[in-house]
Amino acid sequence: MAIRIDIITLFGEMFDGFLSASIVSRAIERGLLEVSRTNPRDFATDSYGTVDDSPFGGGPGMVLMCGPMFDAVRHVRNLATPPGKVVLLSPQGRPFDQRLAGDLARQERLILLAGHYEGFDERIRTNLADMEISVGDYVLSGGEVAAMTIIDAIARLQPGALGKDESIDEESFAAGLLEYPQYTRPREFRGMRVPEVLLNGDHGKIAAWRMEQAELRTMHRRPDLWEKYKRQKAEDEKLENTGES
DSSP states (O other): OOEEEEEEOSOGGGGHHHHTSHHHHHHHHTTSEEEEEEOGGGGOSSTTOOOEEOOTTOOSSOEEOHHHHHHHHHHHHTTSSSOOEEEEEEEEEEEOOHHHHHHHHTOSEEEEEOOBTTOBOHHHHHHTOSEEEESOSSOOSBSHHHHHHHHHHHHHTSTTSSSOGGGGGGSTTTTSSOOOOOOOSOSEETTEEOOGGGTSOOHHHHHHHHHHHHHHHHHHHOHHHHHHHHHHHHHHHHHHHHHHO
């Protein structure tokens, strides 16, 4: 069954190229992913298509108003079933990672709210969104790029979207580690040789080398991930030992 993702965005044209290329396009063509776009301006109550206003209390910038966003979500929910989980894309949200991508990929339907300007009226956050997600600690011009990031990660996890589904398990972050080094032909290039272990055909030794390299790379490049990996590994081993006793 395909997962349906509705994007509520002021700049739907930004998704044209993204949805028509690479793995996302393949997932859509194979009926694994359905993506629809809705512009909240269509639900404005004036002839100017106003969706934002200045903040109470003063301050720079404009804030997205409740009316058009609530009406847009209500409209989108009525387009298909189930009504879907509403995800607000916000720097204040839960950090997006591979585990969360897996959780979202198992949903039947998602509605992504891509903000702009100075953000959303707080009542959208507290009364409309089911969850908030942040794709990183940096400032973007809007939530469209964040939405693309989430859609891409979800598309890759749909069975049949990739050439070989087993490749998902070996990608960076899939097991809490960065991916091991990869090589292809030629065996030697400008004096740089492919590690001999990858050429001997011993799959057991290759698997052990790849795990070792993934651990070393994670430990040196991402100490934060390494600490999480070690904790999870210790917990798993503890559970296994408890089960044996």
